[in-house]
Amino acid sequence: MADLLETLACVPSTERGRGILISGDPKSDSIIYCNGRAVIIRRLGAPMCVSIYGEHAHQTTVARFSPNGEWIASADVSGMVRIWGRHGDRALKSEFRVLSGRIDDLQWSPDSQRIVVSGDGKGKCFVRAFMWDSGTNIGEFDGHSKRVLSCDFKPTRPFRIVTCGEDFILNFYEGPPFKFKQSHRDHSNFVNCVRYSPDGSKFISVSSDKKGIIFDGKSGDKLGELSMQEVHKGSIYAVSWSPNSKKALTVSADKTAKVWDILDDGNGKLNCTLACPVSGGVDDMLIGCLWHGDHLVTVSLGGMISIFSASDPQKPPTSFSGHMKSINALSCLLQSDQITILTTSYDGTIVRWIPGIGYGGKIHRKENTQIKCFSATEGELLTSGFDNKVHRLSLNESHCGEAEPVDVGFQPNNLHFILKCPDLALVSTDSGIIILRGTEVASTLNLGYAVTASAVSPDGSEAIVGGQDGKLHIYVIEAATLKEETVLQKHRGAITAIQYSPDASMFASADANREAVVWDRASQEVKLKNMLYHTARINCLAWSPDNRLVATGSLDTCVIVYDVDRAASSRTTIKGAHLGGVYGLAFSEENTIVSAGEDACVRVWRLSHER
Structure with a gap:
């Protein structure tokens, strides 16, 4: 038997120039977001309390809890919506192909009976609303000519639906059954997000034109704007309302998050700007946000999730991150009497994890190149990618010292420290073995067969090289050279590990x-x-x-x-x-x-x- 102790979760999938969607559970402090084919649920108060739903056949894009907290609706790039149980075995309630392309946004009606989705209809239908149990259409949504990036349901009766997208238009529909009522063309660029206030009195649209516009929730008429003197200096990607409908949170490509007071006259006045963590690059752009209870949540392009206190927004946030792409290697080290987990992914990310605590920070390198393989000891790290270079890094608790990379002339498929002589490292490539001494190539051995895997003994005296033909070649390591000792044959396929x-x-x-x-x-x-x-x-x-x-x-x-x-x-x-x-x-x-x-x-x- 094996029991799952903890899950160190991935962060939301992000895309430059696009906002992302995270949503909250009305019954708890849990949030939900998407990465790859998975839907991730985690608690804000206990980020290591994670559950994952992985039943989609295609990349997921958005997921939301039903207002009654019993169901979750999740959507993917194929236009499919799956509705499944929030608790227990997560039984599938229903599944519908709603659009012919990617779904970008999804929202429940306040009675948990209807769902509206928007996205890329591939020139046909960009918005659909349907009954959650039968899939029956409940309206016609004309008025858009391009991908619809966001939609929302008015949370109080009479029901309304608002939509916005790449055609710079915001549309307003009355129903059900829903029919087009009016359009607004106040934005001059992509309208990235539209959200109703919890009391249904207003809704806000935000755009890549750096504007936030406030509308009447019932009539759809324009009321005012977020103050242009204090507004963002970059595209605004997302907006979220406070529970009392008196404030709103926005995030932008200018790397800032702002809290706004929504005045009675329908305009917005800046309340404060949140001090978000920065690393100095485009990854600091903020592309998602959520106001959930007393939590203000922001998400950066690089996947950093920051949680602020709404009651004390100037208090430093709790921040954590993780991998966004597939993890391709893992190592457990003992550092300062503490077990540390190191993981790498193809996008060049190296993450340090602490069991029982969670995210322990990313290891930043001079060149943020892709990583294909790595090897770690207590104090050093070797990495290589697809550029034929091997990077040698010195590790400690607070920083990462990096020597100049070594171009070995071939693409490595395995890296190993030779521990009896710590400055030596063995690099296997598709055609042979290279021994490094520090940051210099000490020797190169062309083996004459296709190499697929390798290993070095803990005492550093021996190496095993596996081939495409399934054979294991054992070599004695002498200084910076290899001498073949024997060949073992048992496998019937290419050696992989x-x-x-x-x-x-x-x-x-x-x-x-x-x-x-x-x-x-x-x-x-x-x-x-x-x-x-x-x-x-x-x-x-x-x-x-x-x-x-x-x-x-x-x-x-x-x-x-x-x-x-x-x-x-x-x-x-x-x-x-x-x-x-x-x-x-x-x-x-x-x-x-x-x-x-x-x-x-x-x-x-x-x-x-x-x-």
Whole structure:
């Protein structure tokens, strides 16, 4: 058995030049947002309290709790809306293909009976409203000629719907059944977001023309604007109202978030500007916001989520981030008597996590290049991407010192420190092995076969290189050279992962044909075989600190843990560990395993002693 201890969640998917949507649970402090094919629910008061819904077949775009708190409606880029239970087994209530393209916004009616969506109708229908249980249309939504970026339901009767989009138009509909009432052309650029106040008396539209315009909620007539003397200096991407309908929060590409007092005459006066965390780049642009209870939530382009107190907005916020893209590597280190988890993703992000605490910061590098593979020790980090360069970084608690990158001439597929001589590192490429001494190439060995994986023993005396042909080549490391000792043949597919046990008495290997093998290092005989329980290629391996357990992570989304002293059939399987596949594994303690995968999340599992 394996119990999930915690999920270190991904952040919302973002796109430059577009706002994103996060919404709140009317019954709790939970928020909901989308990343990849997943819908993520997490509590503002306890950000590590996370649950994930992964039943969409396509990339998700928006999700919202129903006003009664019982259901969630989520939508994706294919135009599909899924309505599922908020609690328990999250049973699917209904599923409808509502638009012919991407859905950009979705909103429930206040009685939780109707849903309106807007998005890209591919030249046909850009907005639809329907009954939540039957999918029956409840109106006609003419008046837009381009993608509709935002829509909203008036939260009080009589019901109204407002929409806005890339045609610079805001439309107002009365119903149900809903019919076009009037258009407003007050904006001169994309209208990115429109939101009704909780009491239904007003709604605000915000635009890339840097304007915020306030309208009467019932008639749709224009009332006023946010003060132009104090307004944002960049595109405004999102707006959210306070619970008492007297204030509003806006965020902008100018990297600021502003709180506005909405006056009785329908104009907006600046109340304060929030001091949002900045790193100095375009990633600081703010593209999403939510006013939820006493929480003011902002989201940056780089995925930084900041939570301010509405009652004390000048108080420094609680901020956390994470990965936005698939995690491709993971390592557990002991730093200052504290277990630290390091993860990397293809977009060049390196994140430090602290078990039990969560997000511990990002490691910033001189060149924010893509990362294909990495290797870590307590004090150093090696990374490489698709530019044939290997970066060597010195790590500590507060900063990252980086030497000039080494161009090895080929694209690395594995990196390893040679611990008996810390300034040496082994780099495997598709055609051979390169030994680095510091930031210089010490030797290059063309192996004459296609290399797919490699490993270096903990004592630094030996290396194993796996090939496309399924063979394992064992080399003795002498100074900065390799000498082939033997070749092992057992696998029937390309080698995908190799890992020595911590005491170096064994090693494990895995292949693309979904098989893993544990070998005795001294005799070079198979110690544990028939590890053939995955249904797709194995991507990663990990050993427990006591050399007793070996774990495999696969494209089939599962993690399987084996006891090397027992038959492979007495395994522990963690099903559905990561949506899209498992790409990183490491043991943090003897019975605690950390996994990461395509869903951009990290999970910590506790294995029971009953095996």
